[in-house]
Amino acid sequence: GQNIxxxxxxxxxxxAIVQINCTYQTSGxxxxxxxxxxxxxxxxxxxxxxxxxLEEKGRFSSFLSRSKGYSYLLLKELQMKDSASYLCASLxxxxxxxxxxxxxxxxxx
Amino acid sequence: xxxxxxxxxxxxxxxxxxxxxxxxxxxxxDTMYWYKQxxxxxxxIMFSYNNKELIINETVPNxxxxxxxxxxxxxxxxxxxxxxxxxxxxxxxxxxxxxxxVNEQFFGPGTRLTVL
Numbered sequence: 141g142q143n144i145x146x147x148x149x150x151x152x153x154x155x156a157i158v159q160i161n162c163t164y165q166t167s168g169x170x171x172x173x174x175x176x177x178x179x180x181x182x183x184x185x186x187x188x189x190x191x192x193x194l195e196e197k198g199r200f201s202s203f204l205s206r207s208k209g210y211s212y213l214l215l216k217e218l219q220m221k222d223s224a225s226y227l228c229a230s231l232x233x234x235x236x237x238x239x240x241x242x243x244x245x246x247x248x249x
Numbered sequence: 250x251x252x253x254x255x256x257x258x259x260x261x262x263x264x265x266x267x268x269x270x271x272x273x274x275x276x277x278x279d280t281m282y283w284y285k286q287x288x289x290x291x292x293x294i295m296f297s298y299n300n301k302e303l304i305i306n307e308t309v310p311n312x313x314x315x316x317x318x319x320x321x322x323x324x325x326x327x328x329x330x331x332x333x334x335x336x337x338x339x340x341x342x343x344x345x346x347x348x349x350x351v352n353e354q355f356f357g358p359g360t361r362l363t364v365l
Binding site: 170171173181182183184185188225227229231234235236237239241242 | 289290291292293294297304339352353354355356357358359
């Protein structure tokens with residue numbers, strides 16, 4: 141079966157660093173996406189990885205290990221506006237996005 | 250300009266009714282999608298559609314049907330609404346229906362459907 145696992149909720153402090161992990165098992169693999177979703181809003185694209193390694197984009201970085209079926213999203217210099225749900229999604233062999241349930245990130249002052 | 254738009258934003262209706270949600274994208278994308286996000290926040294794909302093929306998630310009841318009058322529109326029709334249909338429905342589009350970053354999906358604002 142197809143499965144995406146990520147923690148339900150995490151809490152971090154403003155200015156700190158947080159890492160959100162995601163493991164995936166999908167039928168085929170064409171890349172791993174991270175999306176951000178603020179409460180009551182639509183998901184917005186953050187990153188895409190298809191090769192092993194770290195992709196850095198400003199305060200956000202995303203890592204992929206294909207052999208381990210594992211990814212993480214790293215958020216640095218946390219700001220209050222980073223409070224949101226972070227969704228991991230794997231693109232399967234049919235180019236369908238298989239979504240995790242999301243990790244709700246709570247930032248405290 | 251809004252990239253992906255949906256109407257209505259809120260829809261409250263009685264069980265058994267038939268309703269439609271409209272979606273339009275002005276990004277020139279070839280592929281459009283409908284998702285259902287329930288109270289547990291899982292995003293579940295319902296349909297993927299481009300001018301070549303329609304992919305239907307087999308778990309979607311046939312009361313749900315997509316209608317695409319042209320490449321920029323993919324409307325969702327729901328017949329005989331049930332209580333369990335209450336959820337937020339998101340429309341999305343992507344440049345292509347293939348691998349790679351071109352599969353980045355742009356989401357509409359969502360339609361919150363409440364069935365009474």
